[in-house]
Amino acid sequence: MSTPLTLSLGRPTLADRLLTRGIGSDLVLVAAGAGLTAIAAQLVIPLWPVPITGQTLAVLLVGSTLGATRGVLSMILYALLGIFGLPVFSEGTHGLTIVMGPTGGYIIGFILAAALTGWLAQRSWDHRLLGAILSFLAGSAVTFAVGLPWLAVSLGLNLQQTLVAGLYPFIIGGIVKAVLAAGFIRLAWLGINRNDERNAEDKAM
Secondary structure (H helix, E strand, O other): OOOOOOOOOOOOOHHHHHOOOOHHHHHHHHHHHHHHHHHHOOOEEOOOOOOEEOHHHHHHHHHHHHOHHHHHHHHHHHHHHHHOOOOOOHHHOOOHHHHHOOOHHHHHHHHHHHHHHHHHHOOOHHHOHHHHHHHHHHHHHHHHHHHHHHHHHHHOOOHHHHHHHHOHHHHHHHHHHHHHHHHHHHHHHHHHHHHHHHHHHHHHO
16 A cells, blocks of 8 residues: 655644544644644733743644644744734734844744654654643643743843843743643543544454
């Protein structure tokens, strides 16, 4: 049998249990991931210079569900849509100036976060609640690892100012998002596993 053409490399993830892996389904999933992130970006608690949004939750779910390659492509598509004029960034903003501005590092960080959470999902970290939580906390940490230095350079902030502006307001929310995402993914896997068990029982009868 020939191997289907696909954008996904490596081990299967949750998406591959729901849809047959192939170039068509991959393109749909990549676009859906970018769309979910764009929608989550509009769930905003205004703060300056970095608002609290639902983006991080979406990024974690996209990376874990799609895997590293498709997750990265989805976040790149999201960034490009915003750069080229669609109002997909927080509060309906768009343009290269957003990516080059104080919050641009977080958008770049989303790409790396999707890569990490996707890579860990392809190693079954998301099959267990604790593993999923750790995976998503790691993905969030990667986002801040890129976003904070970018923020500091953009606004000329010192370390304390950077942490106050770009990290401290997001710690509790980041933990909550990681737990919520992990719970959602874990429930999805439980449903798939139970369906597999039922199918196996039906075949055995």
